[in-house]
Amino acid sequence: MMERLTGAERQIALIICVVMAIVGLVMAAAGHGDPMGSHGAIVLIAAGITTFFVLRAIGEPEPAEDRTVDYYDDPTKAGLVIALFWAVVGMGMGVWVAAQLAWPDLRIDAAWSSFGRIRPVHTSGVIFGFGGNALIATSYHVMQRTSRARLAGHVSPWFVLLGFNLFCIIAASGYLMGVTQSKEYAEPEWYADIWLVIVWVVYFVLYIRTLARRNEPHIYVANWYYLAFILVVAILHIVNNLAVPASLTGAKSYSAFAGVQDAMTQWWYGHNAVAFFLTAGFLGMLYYFLPKRAERPIYSYRLSILSFWGIVFFYIWAGSHHLHYTALPQWVQTLGMTFSVMLLVPSWASAGNALMTLNGAWHKVRDDATLRFMMVAAVFYGLSTFEGSFMAVRAVNSLSHYTDWTVGHVHAGAMGWVALITFGSIYSVVPLLWKRETMYSWKLVEWHFWLALAGTVIYVFAMWNSGIIQGLMWRTYTDSGTLAYSFTDTLVAMHPYYVARACGGALFLTGAILAAYNVYMTIRHAPEKRPERDYPTSSEAVEPAVPAAE
Amino acid sequence: MFRKILSPFARLFEFHARTHYRTERHSMALTLGIIVAAGVGGFVEIAPLFTIDETVEAAPDMRLYTPLEQAGRDIYIREGCYACHSQMIRTLQDEVDRYGPYSLAVESQYDHPMLWGSKRTGPDLARLGNKYSDDWHVRHLVDPRAVVPESVMPQYAFLLDRTLETENLPDRLAALRAVGVPYSDEQIANAAADARGQARPDTDAADGISERYGDATGVRHFDGQRDRVTEMDALVAYLQILGRLTDAAFANQPLGEE
Numbered sequence: 001m002m003e004r005l006t007g008a009e010r011q012i013a014l015i016i017c018v019v020m021a022i023v024g025l026v027m028a029a030a031g032h033g034d035p036m037g038s039h040g041a042i043v044l045i046a047a048g049i050t051t052f053f054v055l056r057a058i059g060e061p062e063p064a065e066d067r068t069v070d071y072y073d074d075p076t077k078a079g080l081v082i083a084l085f086w087a088v089v090g091m092g093m094g095v096w097v098a099a100q101l102a103w104p105d106l107r108i109d110a111a112w113s114s115f116g117r118i119r120p121v122h123t124s125g126v127i128f129g130f131g132g133n134a135l136i137a138t139s140y141h142v143m144q145r146t147s148r149a150r151l152a153g154h155v156s157p158w159f160v161l162l163g164f165n166l167f168c169i170i171a172a173s174g175y176l177m178g179v180t181q182s183k184e185y186a187e188p189e190w191y192a193d194i195w196l197v198i199v200w201v202v203y204f205v206l207y208i209r210t211l212a213r214r215n216e217p218h219i220y221v222a223n224w225y226y227l228a229f230i231l232v233v234a235i236l237h238i239v240n241n242l243a244v245p246a247s248l249t250g251a252k253s254y255s256a257f258a259g260v261q262d263a264m265t266q267w268w269y270g271h272n273a274v275a276f277f278l279t280a281g282f283l284g285m286l287y288y289f290l291p292k293r294a295e296r297p298i299y300s301y302r303l304s305i306l307s308f309w310g311i312v313f314f315y316i317w318a319g320s321h322h323l324h325y326t327a328l329p330q331w332v333q334t335l336g337m338t339f340s341v342m343l344l345v346p347s348w349a350s351a352g353n354a355l356m357t358l359n360g361a362w363h364k365v366r367d368d369a370t371l372r373f374m375m376v377a378a379v380f381y382g383l384s385t386f387e388g389s390f391m392a393v394r395a396v397n398s399l400s401h402y403t404d405w406t407v408g409h410v411h412a413g414a415m416g417w418v419a420l421i422t423f424g425s426i427y428s429v430v431p432l433l434w435k436r437e438t439m440y441s442w443k444l445v446e447w448h449f450w451l452a453l454a455g456t457v458i459y460v461f462a463m464w465n466s467g468i469i470q471g472l473m474w475r476t477y478t479d480s481g482t483l484a485y486s487f488t489d490t491l492v493a494m495h496p497y498y499v500a501r502a503c504g505g506a507l508f509l510t511g512a513i514l515a516a517y518n519v520y521m522t523i524r525h526a527p528e529k530r531p532e533r534d535y536p537t538s539s540e541a542v543e544p545a546v547p548a549a550e
Numbered sequence: 551m552f553r554k555i556l557s558p559f560a561r562l563f564e565f566h567a568r569t570h571y572r573t574e575r576h577s578m579a580l581t582l583g584i585i586v587a588a589g590v591g592g593f594v595e596i597a598p599l600f601t602i603d604e605t606v607e608a609a610p611d612m613r614l615y616t617p618l619e620q621a622g623r624d625i626y627i628r629e630g631c632y633a634c635h636s637q638m639i640r641t642l643q644d645e646v647d648r649y650g651p652y653s654l655a656v657e658s659q660y661d662h663p664m665l666w667g668s669k670r671t672g673p674d675l676a677r678l679g680n681k682y683s684d685d686w687h688v689r690h691l692v693d694p695r696a697v698v699p700e701s702v703m704p705q706y707a708f709l710l711d712r713t714l715e716t717e718n719l720p721d722r723l724a725a726l727r728a729v730g731v732p733y734s735d736e737q738i739a740n741a742a743a744d745a746r747g748q749a750r751p752d753t754d755a756a757d758g759i760s761e762r763y764g765d766a767t768g769v770r771h772f773d774g775q776r777d778r779v780t781e782m783d784a785l786v787a788y789l790q791i792l793g794r795l796t797d798a799a800f801a802n803q804p805l806g807e808e
Contacts (some may be wrong), residue, residue, distance in 0.1 A: 104701070208578075229579060252624065259660070259661050260659035272588075302567050306563070306566075309583075312587045312588050323666075325641050402668070402670040
């Protein structure tokens with residue numbers, strides 16, 4: 001793929017690789033005897049591998065292609081394949097941690113295999129590895145198509161994609177070595193955090209520069225969401241990860257915040273990682289791929305506006321609902337609860353907008369599993385946002401908090417919404433990118449759909465049951481006014497649900513493996529077909545069907 | 551009437567849609583709009599927590615973690631204990647009855663980061679200190695199911711074999727001071743020796759502990775091994791101080807005691 005870069009671009013890539021190799025070497029030397037040293041070695045190896053590919057291409061002749069007639073899809077393709085790889089790894093880890101809760105001895109006699117260390121590998125693996133790569137890859141695709149312009153630059157998209165994956169690898173390997181800040185979904189230590197900031201700034205510049213090249217007067221709604229995703233994740237990431245390292249030659253750092261302020265900052269981050277990573281970005285996917293696949297325009301432009309700004313404004317306030325009845329001041333809890341309830345309006349506006357878009361195309365939902373993935377994703381989005389607002393109510397939260405109900409809620413969103421919309425998008429974009437007629441096997445897509453749906457439903461029902469049962473058992477009193485159940489009593493009651501949850505997760509994982517196989521076979525064996533009208537051009541479109549404001 | 555109530559909202563919506571139709575042609579206008587819209591909530595909720603004095607109660611008897619306890623806390627974080635154990639007793643009757651007085655903000659005043667947790671796969675640990683013997687903790691950490699047959703907790707036997715690394719403790723305490731924990735120069739300078747001394751009461755190193763951290767500090771062989779200081783010593787020392795840094799919560803809620 002490096003042959004498509006010009007000589008100058010190859011040189012820039014080479015310089016970046018060499019700088020990375022030096023950074024890796026310094027980290028490895030300075031951090032010797034500390035996990036940071038191992039991370040230095042990982043950086044060095046990653047830089048070495050990239051250097052190898054760049055060097056192999058550096059003597060090649062200049063590319064002959066005309067860059068004005070085509071989109072630049074190589075990084076998108078790579079990103080999608082990497083996303084599928086992370087899906088299998090992350091979900092595989094998920095099944096393992098779930099199984100450990102049902103059968104705690106299902107581990108080896110090594111520190112790294114305990115629940116506490118592999119659980120963040122699961123969460124980061126699916127959120128950042130699978131979700132993040134899918135977001136970066138689809139954002140490259142969507143911003144080019146909706147702008148009708150080629151990516152602004154050929155090195156920076158690779159830098160963002162590969163740099164982000166280096167972050168993911170450092171994160172996952174760090175957890176196994178015990179490197180963690182303990183902040184949920186922000187566990188990686190200070191040097192990984194700094195690296196992600198660099199990657200993210202390049203990502204933002206790339207996005208804005210591509211938008212600046214656009215041949216459309218208006219910026220399409222999908223891009224608003226991707227833009228919000230990039231911007232707000234940067235703000236959240238920087239603030240929540242403010243920390244002072246114990247030494248520059250070691251991984252350990254201490255958060256700048258303590259106690260109640262730290263708790264609020266963490267859940268401001270944590271809840272908005274859900275909002276701007278797992279919702280805004282994927283809504284960008286939904287707003288592009290669902291109407292495209294259904295061949296119907298978005299139902300309502302105004303609903304899109306309403307829901308977009310509603311989500312951007314309301315979500316930020318909602319984090320404190322993670323801290324009901326804690327030492328966080330009551331006024332902050334109440335604000336969080338209020339905004340969480342109001343959040344239902346823009347959330348359902350989005351879900352409704354997506355479902356109404358399908359009017360006139362419901363026969364396609366019946367026949368086409370790819371579109372059905374996206375339809376069910378929109379339904380799960382609506383369900384889990386309702387559940388979220390409900391659980392944010394203080395009285396409900398007193399029961400649900402600290403129990404598996406929260407875990408079930410998160411997975412209704414993560415499996416039912418995030419993963420399904422991603423798989424739907426992957427199935428619709430892979431044939432286009434690799435210039436194939438269709439996916440290799442529509443039957444496998446159909447199988448994947450039902451496995452994923454069954455897995456999600458089993459998982460969520462198991463967690464609803466265990467969460468509500470445990471919450472009720474904790475607060476049950478005997479007639480004499482003492483607590484009726486010990487903590488271990490509740491643990492015993494959880495066992496069947498933990499088994500069911502592991503089974504649900506295994507079904508979902510099976511579906512992801514089928515997806516990876518299907519994509520591989522599509523790239524290798526599906527018959528070729530050049531897509532029509534998939535190239536950058538000046539706009540021929542009329543203005544959107546909205547009454548002109550003036 | 552209904553129409554009248556709704557009309558201002560309809561006008562606002564209309565205005566917003568029209569403005570948006572124009573601004574969505576400018577990527578930088580969108581960028582600014584997103585930053586402003588997303589910035590408000592966080593600022594309003596977080597900034598006052600640093601300025602309003604009542605947010606964190608006063609507790610004059612609040613003491614700091616000793617180097618050994620801080621090392622144990624770092625191990626607690628390293629092993630991901632926070633994924634299954636909360637350290638935050640909510641203001642609910644059943645939680646107070648089960649775990650003890652509800653947690654106060656001041657109790658985690660020096661916790662960088664806080665470990666309030668989000669999930670109780672295992673019980674809350676905010677008031678774990680002095681609830682069980684050191685020996686119970688060691689046996690439980692080595693093989694949880696030998697002590698509680700129904701437990702699903704992983705085994706941490708390897709902590710008994712790993713010598714605690716104390717050389718980095720001065721750096722760690724200094725970093726904690728940089729973020730606001732009032733360790734003195736003396737405490738930082740003696741951090742490594744203090745950590746070893748707290749787990750070896752019969753050595754000279756143990757002398758300075760009570761001087762620097764108070765007489766009530768537990769100085770003993772936490773893991774039962776007399777000849778060395780292990781990671782188990784540190785973790786148990788930390789678990790035994792949980793909820794005991796200050797009596798504020800007990801003083802605050804005399805009825806909270808079970």
